[in-house]
Amino acid sequence: MKQKIIAANWKMNKTLPEAVQLIEQVSDYIMTKRLRFMDENVLVVLALPYVYLYEALYITRNVPHLALAAQNCYTERKGAFTGEISAEMLQSIGTEYVIIGHSERRNYFQEDNETLLKKVDMALEYDLRPIFCVGEQLNERMEDRHFHVIQKQLKDSVFHLPETDFANVAIAYEPVWAIGTGKTASPIQADRMHQFIRSEIRNNYSEKTACNTSILYGGSCNAANARELFSKNDIDGGLIGGASLNAADFEKIIESLY
Numbered sequence: 001m002k003q004k005i006i007a008a009n010w011k012m013n014k015t016l017p018e019a020v021q022l023i024e025q026v027s028d029y030i031m032t033k034r035l036r037f038m039d040e041n042v043l044v045v046l047a048l049p050y051v052y053l054y055e056a057l058y059i060t061r062n063v064p065h066l067a068l069a070a071q072n073c074y075t076e077r078k079g080a081f082t083g084e085i086s087a088e089m090l091q092s093i094g095t096e097y098v099i100i101g102h103s104e105r106r107n108y109f110q111e112d113n114e115t116l117l118k119k120v121d122m123a124l125e126y127d128l129r130p131i132f133c134v135g136e137q138l139n140e141r142m143e144d145r146h147f148h149v150i151q152k153q154l155k156d157s158v159f160h161l162p163e164t165d166f167a168n169v170a171i172a173y174e175p176v177w178a179i180g181t182g183k184t185a186s187p188i189q190a191d192r193m194h195q196f197i198r199s200e201i202r203n204n205y206s207e208k209t210a211c212n213t214s215i216l217y218g219g220s221c222n223a224a225n226a227r228e229l230f231s232k233n234d235i236d237g238g239l240i241g242g243a244s245l246n247a248a249d250f251e252k253i254i255e256s257l258y
């Protein structure tokens with residue numbers, strides 16, 4: 001059964017005491033629902049600021065169906081890159097996932113498809129599973145170029161991977177115009193793009209890999225709209241920003257999966 005994933009992207013939010021409290025709340029929630037999670041093949045991923053990952057790994061060490069993610073990693077293995085964090089460092093503390101290609105990295109830090117390819121390769125070299133983000137800007141959708149943009153992002157940064165490596169990648173479709181704006185893609189718009197992404201995976205790899213890849217939706221996904229989005233066949237979960245910062249909201253979103 002394909003894995004359903006609800007990933008929280010905290011971005012640059014929370015102090016340590018706040019982070020610990022929220023991680024504990026989410027962990028307690030998962031412990032009470034773990035049988036349901038097992039039946040439904042649900043995984044919760046928490047993508048935290050780097051500085052909280054080590055503490056979070058300790059707090060969540062006995063919590064099933066929960067994995068931790070970094071929000072980024074660097075393109076190089078090691079060396080004189082002041083302020084950067086390598087995939088190997090993340091692996092060495094037990095991180096399992098890493099978000100790569102978030103539109104905020106693309107836009108504010110000028111990360112292009114070529115840079116992102118290097119990050120994807122680096123992550124996989126150190127056994128981190130990339131959650132690779134794709135998404136179009138509003139003008140690209142208005143000009144009807146959104147399918148082409150997403151096709152290129154996939155082709156330039158992940159479709160070079162051998163199929164066995166690609167099997168460790170999850171895709172997150174996050175239309176840039178929907179991130180943090182309160183404007184969600186309609187379930188039909190999102191589903192169309194998810195179907196397109198799956199067909200691209202099918203064309204590039206195989207039916208089996210297309211079926212097994214988790215494709216998440218992100219962009220103003222919240223407790224009120226999650227159920228309708230997740231009811232679509234090709235939407236396998238969500239990458240949640242603002243609504244993941246509050247335990248009750250985040251739990252409602254997870255519950256919308258089943």
Ligand code: 13P
Binds near residue numbers: 180221240241
């Ligand atoms: P919001 O849910 O706040 O729109 O953010 C989405 C996002 O960027 C998740 O990575």
